[in-house]
Amino acid sequence: GEDVEQSLFLSVREGDSSVINCTYTDSSSTYLYWYKQEPGAGLQLLTYIFSNMDMKQDQRLTVLLNKKDKHLSLRIADTQTGDSAIYFCAEPPPGRRALTFGSGTRLQVQP
Amino acid sequence: DGGITQSPKYLFRKEGQNVTLSCEQNLNHDAMYWYRQDPGQGLRLIYYSQIVNDFQKGDIAEGYSVSREKKESFPLTVTSAQKNPTAFYLCASSITSGRTNEQFFGPGTRLTVL
Numbered sequence: 001g002e003d004v005e006q007s008l009f010l011s012v013r014e015g016d017s018s019v020i021n022c023t024y025t026d027s028s029s030t031y032l033y034w035y036k037q038e039p040g041a042g043l044q045l046l047t048y049i050f051s052n053m054d055m056k057q058d059q060r061l062t063v064l065l066n067k068k069d070k071h072l073s074l075r076i077a078d079t080q081t082g083d084s085a086i087y088f089c090a091e092p093p094p095g096r097r098a099l100t101f102g103s104g105t106r107l108q109v110q111p
Numbered sequence: 112d113g114g115i116t117q118s119p120k121y122l123f124r125k126e127g128q129n130v131t132l133s134c135e136q137n138l139n140h141d142a143m144y145w146y147r148q149d150p151g152q153g154l155r156l157i158y159y160s161q162i163v164n165d166f167q168k169g170d171i172a173e174g175y176s177v178s179r180e181k182k183e184s185f186p187l188t189v190t191s192a193q194k195n196p197t198a199f200y201l202c203a204s205s206i207t208s209g210r211t212n213e214q215f216f217g218p219g220t221r222l223t224v225l
Binding site: 004008030031033035040041042043044045048088092097099101102103104 | 117153207214219
């Protein structure tokens with residue numbers, strides 16, 4: 001199967017920027033997604049980027065896409081304690097309309 | 112309010128018992144999905160359905176069964192054949208038209224086998 005890879009843990013101080021990285025596998029992926037999961041809850045879609053874009057900005061969130069290296073990153077500006085959660089990147093596997101998720105990056109924001 | 116509901120939030124099961132997890136959506140989405148999440152891991156696809164009365168196996172379908180008799184509902188049965196069923200189960204739905212696979216998730220059901 002496909003493997004979407006993420007680092008497991010990131011700790012930042014409140015007010016700093018956070019950068020969460022992801023390596024995906026399918027160069028033909030049309031859209032790539034970032035989801036947020038708070039403890040004991042379902043996943044919430046944060047943002048997505050179309051594969052013909054290099055960057056997408058949405059308020060405090062900036063997504064960067066490097067198609068050559070199949071690298072996706074999510075930058076959170078002015079990180080707040082409410083941003084503490086697990087962040088998943090996801091891509092659609094070839095041939096079906098599900099999503100393949102990375103293992104998630106746990107973001108810890110220290111006051 | 113439009114959304115996806117899952118029930119119950121917590122479920123306990125004895126070994127050897129089948130148990131059914133509920134998933135309902137009022138988003139008018141054609142496609143529905145079941146994922147399993149284990150601690151420190153991403154989501155793994157169990158089953159998905161793109162239309163009523165049709166569904167396909169995902170990556171870890173063994174020991175699970177589903178039905179899709181109504182557009183709004185996609186229940187998951189965890190059978191006694193599932194060797195390690197303790198996990199967090201997430202249901203999702205999406206449209207089937209267009210290029211995006213944007214999925215909307217329910218709050219999850221945590222299943223514990225005693």
